[in-house]
Amino acid sequence: MQNLGIAITGSGSAIPKTSLDNQGIMNFVDTCDEWVTTRTGIRQRHLASCNDSLTQLASVSAKNAIAMAGITPQEIDLILLATSTPDDLFGSACQIQGRIGATRAVAFDLTAACSGFIFGMVTAAQYIRTGVFQNALLIGADILSRWVDWEDRRTCVLFGDGAGAIVLQSNQSDRLLSFELRSDGTQNDSLNLAYVPQCRNLTDNITVSTGNFQSISMNGKEVYKFAVQKVPEIIDKALFRANLTVEDIDWLLLHQANQRILDAVAQRLKVPEHKVISNLASYGNTSAASIPIALDEAIRQGKIQPNHVIAASGFGAGLTWGSVIFQWARG
Incomplete structure (x- = not known):
């Protein structure tokens, strides 16, 4: 099968409406705008509310990218969702597929944290290069505010929520160089969001873990x-x-x-x-x-x-x- 090139033809993004600036963070953690700005460059971040979902943000970004590419959701063959914070631990890509009406697309999640979008580009490219799929939708989306310790000033000032997407299409001229x-x-210990086990005895001989993530x-x-x-x-x-x-x-x-x-x-x-x-x-x-x-x-x-x-x-x-x-x- 002849290898094909790739063109990135559409982009989109979606940001939660609620924003929190550095002055606002001072209301609940010991910090100041100067400390945050000089050490990180961050002045504000957008945070998902209790009514927002990753699927919702990702779907909006996806629709925007598909519209820019000039195709329909039904033409998408593959949906990759790069995320570490799905709405469903089993994956949220299929929910997005249903929500945007991409009825022909196979959809799955990919987790590589902050590298996820780059890893997703490479993964999508392999399917297109071999001719298996023609039109791929790649979404990078995270709601890290769900997993931030809002009393830890070293981390709570850093993270925000949002989603972005691109459409990659088969093309005779290869633009992925x-x-x-x-x-x-x-x-791994330098940056993680680890599972913390809590043991539960089912019987005298069987113990299982019923913990959560830190x-x-x-x-x-x-x-x-x-x-x-x-x-x-x-x-x-x-x-x-x-x-x-x-x-x-x-x-x-x-x-x-x-x-x-x-x-x-x-x-x-x-x-x-x-x-x-x-x-x-x-x-x-x-x-x-x-x-x-x-x-x-x-x-x-x-x-x-x-x-x-x-x-x-x-x-x-x-x-x-x-x-x-x-x-x-x-x-």
């Missing part, structure tokens, strides 16, 4: 060191595979985790500030949603133009990290 993916489970736990210094070292390396490797150099990049699009990380990675790569996409100040760290939200915003603002080369990289819990080099194009 290269990728690199990595994982290192030995550093709040997000993070060693900020270790995550910073990991990101600043590994992300420039993996972008360099992906550029090498694409036979490109840093000078060929039109935009550097990183997971929106911390402005200091964005700045440090750009400096190591020698990417000028005007080429770095950042909306961290307005949304905080939205995990798997951060890259597609920033991508959609830049496209709709007219910053990203057809044939622009974008170096995107995600990094986070697992630990996982990866990079994709692609061109934005409608065909």
Whole structure:
């Protein structure tokens, strides 16, 4: 079977209406706007209310991306949902499939935390390259406010909620130029949302676990060191595979985790500030949603133009990290 190329033809995003700025956080945790802003670059974040759901946000972003691509939901063959916070622990992709009316699509969740969207792009690309599917919908969505300890100022100031999506289509001209993916489970303790078992005795001889998940736990210094070292390396490797150099990049699009990380990675790569996409100040760290939200915003603002080369990289819990080099194009 002939391998086919890939074009990324549509983008969309959805953000909860409720926002919480740094002044608001001061009402329930010992911090201040200056402390948060200087250490993270975040000024506010959007939070899902009790009436919001991941499925709802993801579906809105998906519909926006499908509309931009100029196709119908019935033409979607594959739906990948990159998330760590599904509404249903068995997965939420199928709920989205039903909600948007993508009746022909196979749908499943993919979990790689803040790297999930990059891992999802690569996964969707393999189905398209082999000719199995023609039109794929990739969604990155997370509601991390569900799993934040709102009394821990080291983490509660960082995270926000949201969803972003893209449509990838089979195309004779290949616009997904290269990728690199990595994982290192030995550093899992640096950032996790671990299960905490609570034992229950069913009988004298049988004990089962009936626990729950703890709040997000993070060693900020270790995550910073990991990101600043590994992300420039993996972008360099992906550029090498694409036979490109840093000078060929039109935009550097990183997971929106911390402005200091964005700045440090750009400096190591020698990417000028005007080429770095950042909306961290307005949304905080939205995990798997951060890259597609920033991508959609830049496209709709007219910053990203057809044939622009974008170096995107995600990094986070697992630990996982990866990079994709692609061109934005409608065909």
